Amino acid sequence: MLVLRARIFEAQRQKAADERAASRRTQIGTGDRSERIRTYNQPQDRVTDHRCGVSASGVETLLKGGNAGVLLEMHG
Numbered sequence: 001m002l003v004l005r006a007r008i009f010e011a012q013r014q015k016a017a018d019e020r021a022a023s024r025r026t027q028i029g030t031g032d033r034s035e036r037i038r039t040y041n042q043p044q045d046r047v048t049d050h051r052c053g054v055s056a057s058g059v060e061t062l063l064k065g066g067n068a069g070v071l072l073e074m075h076g
Helices: 002-028 059-063 070-074
Strands: 037-039 046-049 054-057
Touching: 002 046, 046 059
Parallel strands: none
Antiparallel strands: 037 046, 046 054
């Protein structure tokens, strides 16, 4: 009976650990380039927000801290 109880407990513990791991993976992501949020293209003076598919010009100004409203407008 003790062995059976231990096996059931271990199975439940493993199932809970697997569910936590799966949930964590979906929240964190893989970090691949395909999960990028924003691209700063300095040669073309363009910022692209990939979440909403909007591009704006003025990378240098934006990186210096000015014109931050452009980023807020991207999410409309």
